[in-house]
Amino acid sequence: MSNTLRPLSDHWRNRYLLMRHGHSQANQQGVIVSSPERGVADFGLSELGEQQLVQRVADWQWPTPTLVVHSDFLRTTQTAAHIAAAFGLTPSVETRLRERYFGEFEGQSDDRYSSIWALDAEDAEHTHHRVEAVSAVATRMQAVIDGWEHKASGETIVLVSHGDPLQILLTALAGKSLATHREQTPLAPASITLYGRSV
Known part of the structure; x- marks a missing residue:
């Protein structure tokens, strides 16, 4: 699956391939794994996730990566390793690409996401249930891109992250209200x- 958005301007110095990790054991079990204490060492890719990455590389339709940067969670680390190996690259860790922290819902059923997303739609600054605010996620995700824009040029950078952070980042890059990220x-x-x- 590919989603290609028009850049905000023609002044970007690099291309970014924003990649969500492959299907994970947390997805398979239907549980929220958003804390580094649990997500860095455990809950890696499921067998389906491994198969997805084999297929993704076999059907590669994007510019050839020159850098692979990833969240330090196991599921993103394994995804990045697979992509990097396919292109002869060495992946590097960027903790600002981590999963959004879901606070009190950590370890609970992933059907709890919807209640947080409903709160997000009312206020992108909320931290109810000790959840990381949408605005905070947007700030750290944008900082990653800003950093690469300042220190590199002409690179094609795979940024391997998680569903919520990437949707929030895309909402920010599109100049939309962060409260609409689930749209x-x-x-x-x-x-x-x-x-x-631009290519």
């Missing part, structure tokens, strides 16, 4: 969205 088309596991410098 973005949901990003499927192993999906890639091309953003930035």
Whole structure:
């Protein structure tokens, strides 16, 4: 699955392949795994996720990556390793690409997401149930891109992250209200969205 958005301007220095990790064991079990304490060491890719990445590489339709940068959660680390190996690259960790922290809902059923998203739609600054605010996620995700825009040029950078952070980032890049992030088309596991410098 691919989602390609027009860049905000023609002044991007790099291309970004915004990639959600492949289907994970947390997805398979229907549980929320958003804390580093649980997500860095456990809940990696499911067998389906591994198959998705094999297919993604076999059907590659995007510019050839020159860098692979990823969240340090196991599911994103494994996804990044697969993509990097396919292109002879060495992946690097960027903790600002981590999953959004879901506070009191950590370890609970993923059907709890909907109640947080409803609160998001009312206020992108809320931290009810100790959830990380949408605005905070947007700030750290945008900072990653801003950093690469300042220190590199002409690169094609795969940023491997998670569903909520990527949808929030795409909402911010499109100049939309962060409270509308769930109006973005949901990003499927192993999906890639091309953003930035024109091909």
